Amino acid sequence: MTNLEFLEPHTSLHDAHIDLTIFEKVETVSALLLHDVKTNQGSQVFMTEHTVREGELGSPKNVSLPSVINHLSSHLNRTERSSSRKIIDGRILYRSSSEILFYTPAKHYTMTFLDNSKKNNSHSVPMPAHVMFYSDGKLRCYAIKSSERPTETTELFISPIPNLYMGNDLCFGTNKHPSMDSNQLVDELIDIAFSSVSNGTHINKPLNDISSFELNRYLINSKHNDSFDHAQLKPLNYTVKFVLENL
Structure with missing residues (x-):
C-alpha cells in the first residue's frame, strides 16, 4: 500500500x-x-x-x-x-436574461411607515396577492384578487403598495436595483416592494374609497384584519397578457 x-x-x-x-x-x-x-x-x-x-x-x-x-x-x-439541475422557483411566471414576471401570494408583510413626527413605525399589514414585472431597473406592481397561480387572463388591479407612481412603477428610493443574475432576485424585489419605508403613494386614489393621503393610515388600521379587503381594489382593465405583450 x-x-x-x-x-x-x-x-x-x-x-x-x-x-x-x-x-x-x-x-x-x-x-x-x-x-x-x-x-x-x-x-x-x-x-x-x-x-x-x-x-x-x-x-x-x-x-x-x-x-x-x-x-x-x-x-x-x-x-x-x-x-x-435546479428546481425552478414556482413564483416565476416568465423569465429571460433581461426581464422577469413573477407573483407573490396574499399574506401579511411587516411594513414600515413614516409618521407625522418623521419616525418609522412597523406594522404587520395584510396585502393582496401581486404580480410584479422587473425590467430595465423598473419594478411594476399589480394587485390580483385570486389566490391561485396567475394566468394570462388574470385581471390586474392598482396595487396598494406605498411608494408607487402612476404607471405602477415602484420608487426604489435609496434601495439598490438587484442584478438579474441574482439567485435571490424574486425575494430581493419583494423585500424592496413591501419593506421599504413608506412616504405615501404617488397615485391620487389608489383604492376605491381611499385617497393617496389616507393610504398609510388605512394600511396601518388594517393590521388587525385577517386579509386585505378586495372590494377596495381598483381594476386596471387589463390582464397579465397585456403586461407580457406591451412592456
Whole structure:
C-alpha cells in the first residue's frame, strides 16, 4: 500500500498544484498512475487505476487511455448535469436574461411607515396577492384578487403598495436595483416592494374609497384584519397578457 500525501500549495507560476486548503472537505476515491518502465526492449509507458481508502492506494488495475477518457467524460457530464439541475422557483411566471414576471401570494408583510413626527413605525399589514414585472431597473406592481397561480387572463388591479407612481412603477428610493443574475432576485424585489419605508403613494386614489393621503393610515388600521379587503381594489382593465405583450 502506498500512502498519499497532498502537495502543499505553491505560488510559483511554474507549479500547477491545487490548493486543497480552500475546500471544506476533500475525499479522494480513485487515482490514476502513469508508469514509465525500462525493459530489454526499451522504455514503455502504462497506466494503472487504484481505489483510495483512508489516504492509501489499493491494488493496481491496468487501464487503457480510451477507457480513462470515457470514464472521466462520463463523470464530468454527471457533475455538470447535477450542478445545472435546479428546481425552478414556482413564483416565476416568465423569465429571460433581461426581464422577469413573477407573483407573490396574499399574506401579511411587516411594513414600515413614516409618521407625522418623521419616525418609522412597523406594522404587520395584510396585502393582496401581486404580480410584479422587473425590467430595465423598473419594478411594476399589480394587485390580483385570486389566490391561485396567475394566468394570462388574470385581471390586474392598482396595487396598494406605498411608494408607487402612476404607471405602477415602484420608487426604489435609496434601495439598490438587484442584478438579474441574482439567485435571490424574486425575494430581493419583494423585500424592496413591501419593506421599504413608506412616504405615501404617488397615485391620487389608489383604492376605491381611499385617497393617496389616507393610504398609510388605512394600511396601518388594517393590521388587525385577517386579509386585505378586495372590494377596495381598483381594476386596471387589463390582464397579465397585456403586461407580457406591451412592456
